[in-house]
Amino acid sequence: MNLITSQLAFAYSPEREILSSVTLSLGPGDVMFILGANGTGKTTLVECMSGLRLPLRGSVTIDGQNLYQLSVRTRAQNIGLVPQMHEPVFAFTVEQTVLMGRAPHLGLFGRPSRQDHHVVGEVIEAVGIQHLRHRAYTKISGGERQLALIARGLAQGAQCLFMDEPVAHLDPHHQHDVMSVVRQLADEGFSFVVTSHLPNHALLYGDWVAFLTDGRADVQGTPGTTITEQTLKVAYDMDFEIVEGSTGSRAVLPRLYRNPNPMTW
Amino acid sequence: MIRKDRSVPWILVLLPVSAFILALFLGRYGIHILDTVRVLLGLDGPSDVFRALILRVRLPRVLAAACVGANLAVVGAAFQGLFRNPLVDSRILGVSSGAAFGAALALLFTSQGMIVQTSAFIFALVAIALVMLVGVRFGSSTLVLVIGGILVGALFNSLLGLIKYVADPLSTLPAITYWLLGSLNATQWSDLPPLLTITGVGLPFFALLRWRLNLLTVSDTEAMAMGIRVRLIRTVIVAVGTLLVAASVALAGTIGWIGLVIPHVARVWVGPDYGRLIPASAALGAATLILLDTLARTAMPSEIPLGVLTGLIGVPAFFILFLRFLRTRGEAQ
Amino acid sequence: MTKLWIAVSLVFLCALTGLAQSETTVIDQSGRSVTIPLPVEILVSVHGIGTYYVYALGAGDRLAIAYYIGVKTLSSASESMLRWEPRLAEILSYGDPNIEEMVASGAQLVIADGSQHEAVAEQLRDLGIPVILYRAETPEELKEAVVLTAAFLGSGAQAQADAFIADYDRMVNAIATDLESLAENERARVLFVGTSLTKVISGEMYQTHLIEGAGGISVTRELFGSWNEVNLEQILLWDPEIIIIPPYGLIQPADILDNPDWQSLNAVQNHRVYRMPRIIAPMDTPVPESLLGIAWLARTFYPDHVSFNLAEEIVGFYANYYQFTLTDEELARMTGQ
The missing domain is CATH 3.40.50.1980 (Nitrogenase molybdenum iron protein domain)
Incomplete structure (x- = not known):
């Protein structure tokens, strides 16, 4: 599935455009990271690109079709959203939560059929949480919730999932659990757009990265070439260094100027 | 967690039906069981008094209790999901306050049930119209609706206070006070058509829509991403829910706690899935109000106001259930 | 000087006693x-x-x-x-x-x-x-x-109060004497409703005393508090012989007599449903006119037994206590004739 965003602009108030011209392109199996400082409009961009907000200008096409002209049902059958971690009010089971993703395939008065339950079983298995199927969603860990929400997006039939800071609040192990499922699904052909504050994740799991600054995403490309000390400095207004590990992996470290060696004081 | 057993649907029917039948056999005027059976089967034998009591006094009242109980419980359950707040009940949008004002206003001038009922119904709709007006102006998010409901409720409560102040303490004030306590006493067949019609449309609506209510318990953004027209569906649910509450309150007065407690009881029983929660709430709500109203009309020579009974039983029940609710969410030990 | 003091003190004392009086x-x-x-x-x-x-x-x-x-x-x-x-x-x-x-x-x-x-x-x-x-x-x-x-x-009022109490006792005694021959089961069983058909008096209300003073039995005498809400079944169970509607509110006898659900009641079958008349204060409340309330109830319960002349009592009461002369229409309304 190809999702092409061109010259997208959005403003909450006429005085200030939070997005002025964003052009991005996503192909099947791509994991695209969107990096940017707080308040640069990452969430807004996700909401526009996934069709939840109408942009001021610009277009988003999905396999050549204008996203904003699709019916809400068709859109939901193609694009899913994994929201930031939240605390649900009612203790639905994981299965009931994932089942909600079948809504775009059901009529207004419809109820899930055997077939829908079957789909849910498959996607739960696909993200590897079949053991949690009948547990209360409120009582599983944050990482498991993210996987359940990915499964819910898959249950919609979505080929493209938008994830808004999916690993915030998670420990490194659970971060990896979630991201490796993302990577694995991408290898099966699903596309992901992930907003993040972790350039390292873009390096580890991303196929493509875009820096959102001043309402534009002019700096974008493969993570290895795009995430540099210069681009990071522009994006976050601080100095970083890129270090290389023994296995050839690269990592971003903030550069500290205070006292390089506090122990000697 | 294991799957709930399959016998639930049978109990759903059995519970209100048995409460309904039981209620027809009970009353201050002792009628022999066999006579009651004969009257219900349309057989000859029982006196006209028995026939009138069972068919014209008990039957409409029990029917009204069933409808009101089911309506308040279903709307309470739906609104709790809609507002993503387990402390919400059908009164959240100021509908009951509007109805109370309308009833009190009518009671100043008449004691005719039909006029009081109509006035209560109309002002319940006026209340929700005002809330919707606020909602349309400020984007009909749940927060806006709640604030609108609080404002409109407060407005009508003040107007109600004014009416109580000018009401005659000898005649109209006691009538208003009693109406506000909630009662199904003196319900006649002629009072029922509006309630039966609206219940007949509104409950099936919620029954059909019930699974989709699940999707309103998640955030607006998530629901929209799953292809739900959140604003539209929310408006429709509020509208139909309001009709059900308005029709119920107009006939029975302000009966609290049913809309808050019954959905929680139902959640303990069948879980949070609205596919099961709505039928369970309807069944439990109907059965509970039938039984409480039977108690209200038989326990003592004088009527116990129904709203007083639901409160006395609802408060401790709610306390226990809510602790349990918090525990299932992992917030209390 | 001393004399002056004594004089002043005396005047002051007199003034004090005057005040005290x-x-x-x-x-x-x-x-x-x-x-x-x-x-x-x-x-x-x-x-x-x-x-x-x-x-x-x-x-x-x-x-x-x-x-x-x-x-x-x-x-x-x-x-x-x-x-x-x-x-x-x-x-x-x-x-x-x-x-x-x-x-x-x-x-x-x-x-x-x-x-x-x-x-x-x-x-x-x-x-x-x-x-x-x-x-x-x-x-x-x-x-x-x-x-x-x-x-x-003041002193004039004292005599008037004594006269009122004497009148009240005389009326209650006269009724008691007239009804002496009545057996307990011949006493009127009365339901006193309020401003709605299902609102009734309690045993603690003044109206119960009026009914008893008039020789009747209030079927709701066991109830407590103020106005009680009851249901039709309970009213059928009491099956009163007479129903009294207070002189305020909107209920009229026809509302009961024409109500299909009330037809089996003794009071309805015998057409004994009455609304209390009213000239000045409502006679069912603890006002002086309640003396007439007792008389009116007794006459209504036992038209063949009471010996006093209701019209005379009414005219006398309003003349003595309210300095008021009833018109013929008002008197007819009070006596029901």
Whole structure:
């Protein structure tokens, strides 16, 4: 599935455009990271690109079709959203939560059929949480919730999932659990757009990265070439260094100027 | 967690039906069981008094209790999901306050049930119209609706206070006070058509829509991403829910706690899935109000106001259930 | 010098005794001792029933502000009332008592309702205005209230109060004598409803005493509190022989007689459903006119047994206590003839 965003602009108030011209392109199996400082409009961009907000200008096409002209049902059958971690009010089971993703395939008065339950079983298995199927969603860990929400997006039939800071609040192990499922699904052909504050994740799991600054995403490309000390400095207004590990992996470290060696004081 | 057993649907029917039948056999005027059976089967034998009591006094009242109980419980359950707040009940949008004002206003001038009922119904709709007006102006998010409901409720409560102040303490004030306590006493067949019609449309609506209510318990953004027209569906649910509450309150007065407690009881029983929660709430709500109203009309020579009974039983029940609710969410030990 | 002191002291003492003589101390019906400077020339009554005690004792002209039970505005006052009290427009008031207005009226004494005016009484006492609180729900308490009222209205009132109590006792005794021959099961079983068909009196209300004074039995005498809501089944169970509707509210006998659900009642089958008439105050409340209420009920319950002449009693009462002459129409309304 190809999702092409061109010259997208959005403003909450006429005085200030939070997005002025964003052009991005996503192909099947791509994991695209969107990096940017707080308040640069990452969430807004996700909401526009996934069709939840109408942009001021610009277009988003999905396999050549204008996203904003699709019916809400068709859109939901193609694009899913994994929201930031939240605390649900009612203790639905994981299965009931994932089942909600079948809504775009059901009529207004419809109820899930055997077939829908079957789909849910498959996607739960696909993200590897079949053991949690009948547990209360409120009582599983944050990482498991993210996987359940990915499964819910898959249950919609979505080929493209938008994830808004999916690993915030998670420990490194659970971060990896979630991201490796993302990577694995991408290898099966699903596309992901992930907003993040972790350039390292873009390096580890991303196929493509875009820096959102001043309402534009002019700096974008493969993570290895795009995430540099210069681009990071522009994006976050601080100095970083890129270090290389023994296995050839690269990592971003903030550069500290205070006292390089506090122990000697 | 294991799957709930399959016998639930049978109990759903059995519970209100048995409460309904039981209620027809009970009353201050002792009628022999066999006579009651004969009257219900349309057989000859029982006196006209028995026939009138069972068919014209008990039957409409029990029917009204069933409808009101089911309506308040279903709307309470739906609104709790809609507002993503387990402390919400059908009164959240100021509908009951509007109805109370309308009833009190009518009671100043008449004691005719039909006029009081109509006035209560109309002002319940006026209340929700005002809330919707606020909602349309400020984007009909749940927060806006709640604030609108609080404002409109407060407005009508003040107007109600004014009416109580000018009401005659000898005649109209006691009538208003009693109406506000909630009662199904003196319900006649002629009072029922509006309630039966609206219940007949509104409950099936919620029954059909019930699974989709699940999707309103998640955030607006998530629901929209799953292809739900959140604003539209929310408006429709509020509208139909309001009709059900308005029709119920107009006939029975302000009966609290049913809309808050019954959905929680139902959640303990069948879980949070609205596919099961709505039928369970309807069944439990109907059965509970039938039984409480039977108690209200038989326990003592004088009527116990129904709203007083639901409160006395609802408060401790709610306390226990809510602790349990918090525990299932992992917030209390 | 010493002589002068003695003279001054004497004058002062005389003045003190003089003062002491011009006040009286009474215990009101809330049990509080109230000292009232005499004479009381300007009265305020914020008790719609207490007002009538003042009238019955011939002091109605001393009222500067008055509440009349059930009368909120001039438009809700009957034509009879307007004719009886031409000053009604001037002095009629209603609602929560306004302290400042009472003070402005120059009230030397305020009559109030013990069941709801404790706080108002407190404020008035702070302002130096004595307050008498009434609580009368039985015939004895009614008589007590009348005697209490006479205590501060002067010597003429005392005689009037004695006459009223004598009249009240005479009426109750006359009825008792007339009905002596009646067996317990011949007594009228009476249902006294309120402003709705399912609202009935309790055994603690004044109306129960009226029914008993008139030789009847209130079927709801076992109930407590104020007005009780009951259901039709319970009413059918009581199966009263007579139903009385109070002189206020919107219920008329036809509402019961024509109601299909009430047809099996003894009272309905025998057409014995009556609404109390009203000229000035509602006769079912603890006002002096309740004396006529008893007479009217007795005549209604036992038209063939009572020996007194209702019309004479009515004419006499209004002449003696309210200085009021009924029109022929008013009298016919009261006697039902």
